[in-house]
Amino acid sequence: MHPILINAVKAARRAGGIITRASQDVGSLKVRSKTYNDFVSEVDHAAEAAILDVLKDAYPTHGFIGEETGNDNIDAENVWIIDPLDGTTNFLHGFPQYSISIALMQQGQLTQAVVYDPNRNDLFTATRGRGAFLNDKRIRVSNRAKLQESIIGTGFPFRDFSHLDTYMGMFKDMVRKTSGLRRPGSAALDLAYVAAGYFDGFWEIGLSKWDIAAGALLIQEAGGIVGDFEGNESWIESGNIVAGNPKVFSQMLQTLAPHLTDSLRSKPV
Numbered sequence: 129m130h131p132i133l134i135n136a137v138k139a140a141r142r143a144g145g146i147i148t149r150a151s152q153d154v155g156s157l158k159v160r161s162k163t164y165n166d167f168v169s170e171v172d173h174a175a176e177a178a179i180l181d182v183l184k185d186a187y188p189t190h191g192f193i194g195e196e197t198g199n200d201n202i203d204a205e206n207v208w209i210i211d212p213l214d215g216t217t218n219f220l221h222g223f224p225q226y227s228i229s230i231a232l233m234q235q236g237q238l239t240q241a242v243v244y245d246p247n248r249n250d251l252f253t254a255t256r257g258r259g260a261f262l263n264d265k266r267i268r269v270s271n272r273a274k275l276q277e278s279i280i281g282t283g284f285p286f287r288d289f290s291h292l293d294t295y296m297g298m299f300k301d302m303v304r305k306t307s308g309l310r311r312p313g314s315a316a317l318d319l320a321y322v323a324a325g326y327f328d329g330f331w332e333i334g335l336s337k338w339d340i341a342a343g344a345l346l347i348q349e350a351g352g353i354v355g356d357f358e359g360n361e362s363w364i365e366s367g368n369i370v371a372g373n374p375k376v377f378s379q380m381l382q383t384l385a386p387h388l389t390d391s392l393r394s395k396p397v
């Protein structure tokens with residue numbers, strides 16, 4: 129394993145330990161809502177602190193973007209993008225589907241990725257140019273050729289409902305044109321599932337960098353494609369993301385195209 133990835137895995141497993149211990153008694157946690165429907169608990173903060181502790185110790189000159197602690201030294205050549213607990217709503221309900229997502233961006237390029245599922249002890253990792261792995265096994269995107277036979281992951285709008293009608297239009301077409309849709313609730317893990325071939329594709333509107341950075345590199349290294357709703361590069365900035373195996377990806381773009389409003393089109397990057 130790449131030496132930098134070893135540290136990222138160490139950080140993710142530390143956070144996983146904190147989250148798993150806390151999951152025994154979620155009822156006692158202090159929770160607040162950051163904005164409407166966006167909950168954060170003391171566990172999110174403790175998990176992020178543990179990740180930063182490992183990575184800042186190993187890489188004092190690097191920059192950090194963490195969901196809970198914000199930006200630190202982000203003009204650095206190397207910037208870590210961290211979601212310490214992706215799927216907090218699930219976690220708080222005891223629904224066992226959440227993950228830790230850690231990615232490294234080097235000079236604007238994603239180079240290392242970890243998505244860790246502490247419930248299944250599933251560790252998804254990738255290093256640019258070296259493939260994607262689930263635990264010690266190489267993973268590949270599915271080779272399903274037809275959208276009509278595909279299972280597609282997605283996430284519903286939960287906080288900003290300005291795109292809800294647009295989303296429901298997309299949803300109706302996707303329901304008709306696929307074998308089924310799934311909404312597990314941790315975007316980072318959903319993207320890891322595309323990399324592993326469990327999902328043939330995924331789309332969502334308005335995610336954040338820390339939800340998608342690691343999962344996107346996993347998919348690319350597993351032979352899949354990640355794009356915005358027009359198939360271009362602006363997905364990391366906009367959080368408007370489509371991903372899939374190459375065949376399903378292009379059929380998803382065609383299905384979503386009639387629903388695109390101006391604000392969902394590609395932005396220059």
Ligand code: 2AM
Nearest residue numbers: 165166213214215216217283286314315
């Ligand atoms: P979070 O748990 O790290 O905040 C996709 O739906 C993403 O939106 C999730 O990965 C989740 O990341 C975030 N999210 C925040 N609040 C949510 C909510 N109430 N319902 C669903 N997703 C939510």
Ligand code: CA
Nearest residue numbers: 166167195216
């Ligand atoms: Ca959150």
Ligand code: CA
Nearest residue numbers: 211214215339
């Ligand atoms: Ca998240």
Ligand code: CA
Nearest residue numbers: 195211213214
């Ligand atoms: Ca989070």
